[in-house]
Amino acid sequence: MEFHYRTCNLCEAMCGLKISHENHQIIKIEGDKEDVFSRGHICPKAFALKDIYEDPDRLKFPLKKTSEGWETISWEEAYKLASEKIKDTQEKYGRDAVGLYHGNPTIHNLGTNLFGPDFFKILRTKNFFTATSTDQLPHHFASWLMYGHPMLLPVPDIDHTDYMLIIGGNPLASNGSMMSVPDVAHRLEAIKSREGKYVVLDPRKTETAKHANEHLFIKPESDAWFLMAFAKEIIKIKTDCKLPDYVEGLVEFSKIAKEFDTKSIEQITGISQANVTRLAKEFCDAESAVCYGRIGVSTQQYGGLCLWLINVINIISGNLDKKGGAMFTLPAIDFVGPAKPKERYDRWRSRVSDLPEFLGELPVSVMAEEILTPGEGQIKMMITNCGNPVLSTPNGAQLEKALESLDFMISFDIYLNETTKHADLILPPATGVECAHYDLTFHNLAVRNTTKYSPPLFNKAEGAKYDYEIFQELKNVHLGTEEAIITPEQKLDLGLRYGPYKLSINPLIESVHGIDLGPLKPMLPERLKQNINLVPELFVKDLERLKSDAKNLMNMEEFSLIGRRNLRDNNSWMHNSDKLLKGKNRCTVWMHPEDAKTLNLQDNELVNVRSSVGQICLEVEISDEIMPGVVSIPHGYGHNRKGTKMKIAEAHAGVSINDITEEKRIDKLTGNSAFNGVRVRISKN
Ligand SMILES: Nc1nc2c(c(=O)[nH]1)N[C@H]1C(S)=C(S)[C@@H](COP(=O)(O)OP(=O)(O)OC[C@H]3O[C@@H](n4cnc5c(=O)[nH]c(N)nc54)[C@H](O)[C@@H]3O)O[C@H]1N2
Ligand SMILES: Nc1nc2c(c(=O)[nH]1)N[C@H]1C(S)=C(S)[C@@H](COP(=O)(O)OP(=O)(O)OC[C@H]3O[C@@H](n4cnc5c(=O)[nH]c(N)nc54)[C@H](O)[C@@H]3O)O[C@H]1N2
Ligand code: SF4
Ligand SMILES: [Mo]
Numbered sequence: 001m002e003f004h005y006r007t008c009n010l011c012e013a014m015c016g017l018k019i020s021h022e023n024h025q026i027i028k029i030e031g032d033k034e035d036v037f038s039r040g041h042i043c044p045k046a047f048a049l050k051d052i053y054e055d056p057d058r059l060k061f062p063l064k065k066t067s068e069g070w071e072t073i074s075w076e077e078a079y080k081l082a083s084e085k086i087k088d089t090q091e092k093y094g095r096d097a098v099g100l101y102h103g104n105p106t107i108h109n110l111g112t113n114l115f116g117p118d119f120f121k122i123l124r125t126k127n128f129f130t131a132t133s134t135d136q137l138p139h140h141f142a143s144w145l146m147y148g149h150p151m152l153l154p155v156p157d158i159d160h161t162d163y164m165l166i167i168g169g170n171p172l173a174s175n176g177s178m179m180s181v182p183d184v185a186h187r188l189e190a191i192k193s194r195e196g197k198y199v200v201l202d203p204r205k206t207e208t209a210k211h212a213n214e215h216l217f218i219k220p221e222s223d224a225w226f227l228m229a230f231a232k233e234i235i236k237i238k239t240d241c242k243l244p245d246y247v248e249g250l251v252e253f254s255k256i257a258k259e260f261d262t263k264s265i266e267q268i269t270g271i272s273q274a275n276v277t278r279l280a281k282e283f284c285d286a287e288s289a290v291c292y293g294r295i296g297v298s299t300q301q302y303g304g305l306c307l308w309l310i311n312v313i314n315i316i317s318g319n320l321d322k323k324g325g326a327m328f329t330l331p332a333i334d335f336v337g338p339a340k341p342k343e344r345y346d347r348w349r350s351r352v353s354d355l356p357e358f359l360g361e362l363p364v365s366v367m368a369e370e371i372l373t374p375g376e377g378q379i380k381m382m383i384t385n386c387g388n389p390v391l392s393t394p395n396g397a398q399l400e401k402a403l404e405s406l407d408f409m410i411s412f413d414i415y416l417n418e419t420t421k422h423a424d425l426i427l428p429p430a431t432g433v434e435c436a437h438y439d440l441t442f443h444n445l446a447v448r449n450t451t452k453y454s455p456p457l458f459n460k461a462e463g464a465k466y467d468y469e470i471f472q473e474l475k476n477v478h479l480g481t482e483e484a485i486i487t488p489e490q491k492l493d494l495g496l497r498y499g500p501y502k503l504s505i506n507p508l509i510e511s512v513h514g515i516d517l518g519p520l521k522p523m524l525p526e527r528l529k530q531n532i533n534l535v536p537e538l539f540v541k542d543l544e545r546l547k548s549d550a551k552n553l554m555n556m557e558e559f560s561l562i563g564r565r566n567l568r569d570n571n572s573w574m575h576n577s578d579k580l581l582k583g584k585n586r587c588t589v590w591m592h593p594e595d596a597k598t599l600n601l602q603d604n605e606l607v608n609v610r611s612s613v614g615q616i617c618l619e620v621e622i623s624d625e626i627m628p629g630v631v632s633i634p635h636g637y638g639h640n641r642k643g644t645k646m647k648i649a650e651a652h653a654g655v656s657i658n659d660i661t662e663e664k665r666i667d668k669l670t671g672n673s674a675f676n677g678v679r680v681r682i683s684k685n
Contacts, residue, residue, distance in 0.1 A: 005032055005512040006454035008046045009108045009432065010570055012442050013175040013182040015041050016452070016513060017049075019433070024458055026050040026433070036516040037450040038182035043175060044568050044580065051577040052432045053458070057645050058414050059428035060464045070416070075465060078427055079477040085408045085425075086123065086478065089381040096351075099127035099370065099379035103387020104571060106130070107441045110488045111429065111468030112386060112412075114440070119471040120385075122478065126348050126357070127379050129364040134393055135295070137672045138303035139178055141345075141358060142311055145536035148341045148529025150359055151444060154314065154326035155179050156290040157520050158187050158447050161324040162196035163286035165279070167223055167310070168296015168676075172207035173565045177294050180439075180446035185211070187447070196286065199279065201226065201271070202296060203562055204590070204632055205625040217627040220560045221677040222269040222553050223293070224302040224546050226276065227309035229262040229269075233280030234317050246525040247315060249534035256540060260547075268553050270627070284317055288324025295563070300676040302546055304669040308539040315532065320524070327520040328527050331443040332451035332503050333495035341529040351377045355671050363671030364393050365663040371402035381408045390418040391572040391638050394661040394673050395613050400641075412470070415573065416645035418638065418656075427474075429467035430460035436488055440495075452514030453492065453505065542669045556629040558679040561611070563657065564590065564634045572636035575649035587637040587654030588621040591682070592628040596620065599682060606685035609633070611660040611678055617685050618655050631680065633657040 004019045016035020020028040029050060031042035052058065062078035063070045073081075089097050100120055106112050120128075132140070140150035156164060156179055169177065171184040181187060191198050192213060200209040201218040209215035218226060235241075235254050243250055266272045283289045291313045297306035311320075319325030346356035350366045352373045362370075367389065371379045382403060390396045390403070396418075403409060403422035411420040414428045437454040460466065465473075472485045493505040501517060508515065525531075568580045575581055589609055591601070601607060603622045608615055609631070618633070626632055638656025639649040657675075665674040 001027065004457045006433070006457060007437055007439065007452055008042075008049065009437050010045050010049070010574070011175050012177050012180045012445065013041070013184070014038065014180050014439050014442050014446065014452070015043070015046060015182045017042065017046055019457060021457065026053065032513060034513040036514040037446070037448060037452070041183035045570055045574065048574055048577040048580050049432050051579060053434070055576055057416075057576055057647055058431075059416060059426060060430075060461045061428070063416070063426040065424045075473070078425060079474045081425055082410050082427070082474060083478040085381060085410070089407065090123070093380050094377065095124050096126045096377050097380040098123055098125050099367065099382045100125060100129065101364070101367065101382065101384045101387050101389055102130040103385065103389070103392065104131045105386040105573070109386065109431070109467055110436055110438050110440070111466050112471070114488050114491050115468040115471040116385060119475045122475065126362070127370055128361050129367045130361055131364070131387060131392060132359075133361060133363045133365070133671055134299065134673045134675070136178055136298055137358065138298045138307040138667060138670045141304050141670045142307035144344055145538060146308070146311055146533050149336055149339055150344065151336045152328060152527065152529065153178060153445060154311065154320060155329060155445055155447055155520065156292045157288070157324050157327045158184075159190070159519070161191060161288050161290050162194070163283055163289035164188070164191060164196075164198040165201070165283060165289070165291045166198065166208060166212070167201045167218070167291065167293040169292060169294030170202070170206040170208045170565060172211065173567050178445055179292065180442040197282065203627040203630045204564070216271055216275060219268070219270045219553065219556070219627070220562050220630060221300045221302060221674075223297045223300070224305040224309060225262065225265060225550075225553070226269045226271055227306060227313065228257060228260050229265045229273070229276045230280050231309060231313050231316065232257045232260070232262065233277050234284060234313060237281065237284045238316065238318070241316060241318070243315065244525070246528065247532045247534065250316065253312060253316070253534040256535065256543070260543065264550065264554070268550055288322060289317060289319050290314060290324070290326050296676060299673055301549070301665065301667050301674040303667040303672045303674070305539060305542055305546055308536070312534055315534065321522045323522070328523050329444055329446060329520060330449055330500055330517070330523060332499045332501050332517065333440060333443070333492070334499050336444070336527070337500065339529070351375070358671065363666060363673070364389065365666050365671070365673050367393065368395065368399040368402040368663065371406060380406060382406055383410045383412075384419055384423070385412040388417055388419045388572045390641075391636060391656050391658060393663070394658055394665065394675065395663040396638070396656055396658040397614055398663065412467070415576070417573070418641045418644060421641070421643040427470055429470055430464050433457040434460040435466060438488070438492055448519055449517035450514050451503065451508060451517060452511070453508035455509065538669060545668060558681055559595070559631045560629060561609075561657075561660070561678040561680045562630060562632045562676050564632045566634060569634060569636055575636070575639060575652060576646045578648055581648060581652045585619065585654070587634060588619045589682070590621050590623050590626045590632040592626050592630070593622050593624055594628050596622045599684070601684065608683050608685055609660060610681045610683070611662060613662050614659045616655040616657070616659050631682065635675075
């Protein structure tokens, strides 16, 4: 028996794993107790790394669609075909006729992360979409406007805080996001043990909420109102507040907050003024405190405003850049430090809906209409990379039709799934334990500065390719060049040498449990790209929209739909694992007992859930853990489409919530998809 140590690449938590193996077989996967960051933590998804490695449905060689079905072709043929189709399309219809979509595992795969961009940027298309605009885009937007760089993202100093206010995040199920925090349950428990407190605001009494000192139900999409009322209270308490001279706009913000009428706060949010006042006092009285928001506050119509106000609250309460507050990281490979401030917003707009780009991307909500609407600049060919937008983007059913109408489609993916089945060519790289791993992104978001490199455990299948090989070889074919293929390790070595700790790859290779670089440290003002701006004009102006929408928020005639993550799911793509799927059906709609009574529904009864774009049918689960008037459905299911090759997933198909989420429903400021709060009607099947 041999042991292999690596970091799990499946979610943001970066858990260290100890894998026992023999004769190319994984015997056991356990948490690595010596890992400098995760201290032995592991979740059930890590065991599925074995399933992914062994999965007979996983693709390893290029597939071409023919009239007789899928045909395996050589890599050389595949590169030639891909390049020819890209060239033909761009010559005939212009550069923007090729659209790109990058999904979530892009940033969890070292080779794709490091070498994908070098290939994709030569296509120079403006039709560039990613899962970011279904997710954390408002976080980047606020950081860019307030600190001068989209990746200057403050992270809760969870290990030292005395008070944590969690709004719309469920780290006990998600294992933390925009906050890499393995073993989050113990870290949250430790806040309580040191006589601190953590409070959760969520329309559902989540796993995290159940362990919190306090949970309050909040109506979906009303968070910006709560946050403004909360900020007002902080200003009242901190009358003599003195902020460092690199913070600008306190007087202006105070005036805006005072003038913002929050009289109806309870009707709008479901939280009383007395509770807002009390929570704000507790927050200010704590030695250190931090406000943290995630999917609940970012994938909604006021995502930008929420993230702005969360940052403002941490700043004006004196908790930014302070031990136990919201702090910046200093990763061993640092792409923020040397970056220069630059324009990143509204440099071009989408053709059909005239929506601005941000960070070079257009909101994914407009991807289908850019494919379906004829005219100059129409997308004729799509390339998807590590993404399953048919299940993960709003109004997936419309996107499905759009993908079917394309002239050609290429997918870089390891499965034949709901999205890639529409492709004409699939290029599958090696994945998981076959690959080297380094978390370029998540060390930048971690609650402690650490660094770790993991080598591959097993060889990839004979004739298979790594993602870094695919992107470089394809680039050579496309450009007619013969550049030598470089490895991720060579690139990492450079990044580490230029990084703040002047490391190199060798010490990392030797340190199989990672290298600890210490707790987060105060880093301002040096780390900023500009003085902190408390009142960016774009946010201030957007408050008018918030105010004029107040009536809609109070109207709860129809049900307000929210999502739900389960520890054993990972978006849409890990459903081909028996271990993760066994047990009770998880793809159900949760409803409060009072609402079920009104509709005369029994537990487990089939119901139709209908929105303005579609209808799905699934079982109702009656639970007082959800707020009355709100219903919840997990995303990532809907494996009932024909033509996929994921045997286990197909047997646990479920339905896709994104067949009823609305692509027109976005945060008008940032362009982010607004999944939370979609209005739905429910009836017996
Ligand atoms: N209603 C609703 N919708 C949501 C959300 C929600 O909360 N509610 N959440 C949103 C969020 S936060 C996100 S991040 C998105 C995710 O959106 P996507 O990234 O589009 O969806 P995933 O399900 O993560 O799909 C990942 C794809 O990558 C492939 N893949 C996995 N590993 C590899 C690999 O090593 N190499 C390659 N080339 N491919 C690989 C999988 O087969 C799959 O096709 O979904 C969003 N959609
Ligand atoms: N097990 C598992 N882990 C995952 C994933 C997964 O699919 N499964 N996905 C990964 C990805 S891609 C991401 S981005 C992260 C997400 O990480 P989290 O944001 O922690 O994940 P969620 O569980 O979706 O938590 C969002 C919470 O917001 C609440 N909510 C919904 N609408 C509102 C609202 O309007 N206001 C407020 N205040 N709350 C609201 C929901 O009830 C839910 O509890 O998780 C990552 N980790
Ligand atoms: S919490 Fe995330 S990183 Fe840790 S074992 Fe689970 S999936 Fe892997
Ligand atoms: Mo995400």
